[in-house]
Structure formats: structure tokens, C-alpha cells
Amino acid sequence: MNVPDLKAVEAATERIRGAIRRTPLTYAALGGTRIGIKWENRQEGGAFKLRGASNRLLAMTEEERARGVVAFSSGNHARGVAIAARRLGMRAAIVMPADAPGVKIEATRAEGAEIILYDRMTESREEIGARLAKERGATLVPSFDDPYIIAGQGTVGLELLEQAEEPVKRIIACCGGGGLSGGIALACPQAEILIVEPEGWDDMARSLEVGTPQSVGDNPPPTICDAIQTFRPAEATVAILRDAGATAVQVGDAAVRQAVKWAREECGETVEPGGSAALAALLSGVVSPREGDVAIVSGGNVDPALHAQLIA
Template structure:
């Protein structure tokens, strides 16, 4: 997808102002690890249970009246879907979401409950991008990708503006290191724009760490064929976009990968220590910290990006 503009820090600030006008800031929790106070941004407590509401609101409010009348089409395994559906309902826009048949039922049901139309597809044999593009063209609708979009990136970055202000009010150092879950990189790229003085570490599931490999190679590397199964449905991106890769590579971002067991341990830790329900994809940044992939330091900010869990699967995780 080609855009006439790039995401900017000014755009992130604009998005933060838009979000502040309609939603309270998500809570910032702190916990001492190895003698260091670490800040945790609980995006799991958004109205849709994930940070995706930010980019969705920034993107859809940027549409003119004519575009709003033609509707929007998005593709997502669940959290972006809910963000778009929530924003579309609030703005009176028709929304269609292309969602894999194996998406968690809790996410599909929530998207439908918000009034969106859901079109299913087979994740293994069909391309969600192609299906969504055909639908958008046929209907004259605006296609809204989950990360490959400057407005989406800017909107996600608003979490960093909020967190920096919350850390300052709490007497904590300004963010020096941001540890963030990464699928396509929209949240990570937005935070890199929002917090230009902080280092960025993206975290992905093992076998799905294409952003880490891309950053190390200095060019975009897709996920290898036949990647392993992962509970992190929200992070199963086959290839990152040039937009997000460019922002993160220019900031010399680093990447690490975590195992399924490390992710589950992070979910249990969040429940026990922070009293938060965190979905697998939302827990990988915490997993990297707890597993020693990154070391705690003053000014560390960890994103807990979503909390839309499948109840049965989450019960198994808590049971160990």
C-alpha cells in the first residue's frame, strides 16, 4: 500500500489529543524487579481490551464525510477488528472485518456485538489482504490495515505520550527503554515516534520473529515457511510493512523472541502480581523481561498490549 505521507511525531501528538478527548488514560502500574522500578502500561484495560482502539479512532476520524458514507474494510484476528468496529459504531460508519475462521471466538463475538460484518477466511490457504482489498474496491470503501498505515501507527503511538506523562507524574525517570509486543510493528513504530529519546525492543513469539530478523538483516525478512503454532494469535504476521520497518530501523530498534512457556509464565505473573488478565500476544514483552531477554533498568516501560483471552485456554494457563 502506498501513502502520500509518512507517520510523524506531530501526528502522534494529534492522535493523543483525539484519544484524550474521548477516553481516560489506561492505568500505569509499577513493580520492583531486581531493585529496579519498572512501569507497565495496561492497554488491556481499554474498552475493547487492547491498544488497537487508538489507531482505529485516529484513522476513522481522519476520513471525510464521503469516505465515511462508503464504509471501511479491515482484516484482523480480533483486536484490530474490535478497534475498527468500536470506532465505526461511534462514528456511524459501516465496518466489514475479514477475520480467520480460527480466530478466538471471544474476539469474533465481540466484533459482531459491536455491529461489524465479519467475513471469514482460511488463514492457511487464503490471503486476508487480497480478500479485504477486493471487498473495499467492490464497495468503494476505505481499506484500513492493522499496521501498514500512517494514521494507525500514529494512533498506536499515543500510548507512549500517555505513558511518559504518567511516569513523570509518578516521579519516575523519563522512558529510556520501551519493551513492546510486535506483530506487524504498528505499536512499536508509533512508540518510537512518540518517545524519540527511548530505545525500542520489540518482542515476538519464537518462529514468528520476522521483525527481529528484519532489523538484524537491515531488510525485510518474512516469516519462514511452516512457522510453529503459537498461542499469540494477534502476533501472527507473515511479513512486516515497509512503513513500520523503516521507522524502527531508523531508530536502531532491537528484537528478541520468547517461547510459548515463557509467554504463559508471564500471563500467570501478570495475574498474580498486577491482578491483570493479559492475552498471550499482549504478554510477550513482559515475558522477555521475566525470562531475562532484557534486563530491568530505570525508565523501563513495558507494554501489556491486550487482554482478550479465550476463557478455557486462559484457565489452562493459570493452572500451569
């Protein structure tokens, strides 16, 4: 298990400088409490994933770049890898679930990536990706189980510390495999880390309880949070969040819908369901807002028709 550290996050910050946008941190009152909101939906590609993807691909040798990359993702990591690969003139093949939002599939294809669709409930994206990478001699770029990916996502944390107008005491972030929250935990060791998962998709919460990676329960329920539907986190992300003393909560679809609508009406922001999970926890009362809180809005890639329905 290769676990990055704060120095790796600092190195990532320098490596990807100029390859990503510095996204805004604004403040809003929730229940009378002033909290910070970091808008990663404003990142190029619509999500924080470009940070980790850029860090991973920029760290590759010229020989590795010539052989291309294979990735697997429900959409945001896919697009991040596709953008980073296009910039470097690399071939990219992305394994995506057939039920991923069409807007994410088409946006990834538009960046020049090859798309391979699979059934997320009956097939393993990890197995498909590993097989393709071996057949093609390409480098496999997982969405969270990679030290360069984790370190790249951690640059969100270093950036928000620079932007904050007051001490950051707690950071609330959505969690799928834990790349974002794990990276932020490395970057912000002085802050409490609270992760938010969809109801029924609590693999990280289960993992933190026992200290090792655990899978979701049998027959997890449907969720509109497609971006953070993971069946099992990585050893590295579990270890980082465990050592940071991170805690976990879950939110349902109703709370997520409320958060997507609030972001639009109160802040003028377009946010995808999974990307609004931290806001959903705060707005619904699952998490009580506290002074020094910063919530991460992690993505804005949502089908226009679905978004219109959610904010209606």
C-alpha cells in the same frame, strides 16, 4: 511509502481525545529492579488498537464514512475498528482468521461489524480485504500499514511519558506488524525500543537485520500469541524502527504462559498471550530488567477457558 512523524502522533492525541481511555502506568519489582508497566489491556475494546482505529476513522471525510470501511485482523484491531465505526454510524466489514479466538470474533460481531472468515495459512487477508473494499467502494483500514494507524498507536508513548515517575530509558513492546512499536518509537525518540515477537514469527527481527520488510521462515510453528502472528511487516513500520535503532528478541509459549499467570497473581490483571510478550521477555530472562524500563501490556482479550488454563 507514507511515514508519519512525531507531529502526526501529537495530532492523533488531540483527534482521539475523548475517544479512548487513559490507561494506567504502574510499577513493579522484577528481579530487584523497578520497572513500569503500561496496562493497555484496560483500554476500551481490551487493547491499544482502538487508538489507531479511532484516529483513522475520525480523520475520514463524511463522504468516506458513508461508504464504510473494510479491515482485516485476528481480533484486537477488528474490535477497535468495529467500536470506532459504530460510534460514527459507519458500516464495517472485518476479515478475520477462522482460528481466531471465539471471544474476539463474537466481541467484534457484537459491535455491529460484519465478519468474513478466512484460513490464515492458505489465504491472504490483504487480498481479500482489498477485493472487498474495491467491490464496496469502502476504505481499507489495515492493522498497521497506515500512517494514521501508526500515529494513533503512538499515543501510548506520549501518554506513558506524561505518567512516568522517572526517566523512561527503554520501552519493551510486543510486535506483530510494528504499528504499536513504530508509533511509540516516533513518540519517544529519547528511549531505546526493544520489540518482542513469538518464536518462529520473527519477521520484524529479520527485517531490521537487512533494513527492508522480510517474511517469516517457511512453516512457522504454532504459537498461543495469536494477536502478533504476522507474516510480513510494512515498509513504514520497518523504516521507523530501523531509524530508531530498535532491537528484537523472541519468546516461547512457556514464557508467555508464565507472564499471563504473573500478571494475574501479582497484579490482578487479565492479559492475553500476545499482549504479555514484553512481560514474558523480562520475566523469563530473555531481557534483563533495567532501571528506566517500561513494558507495554498490549491486550487482554483472552478466552476465559484458556486464561483459566494458563493461570492454573
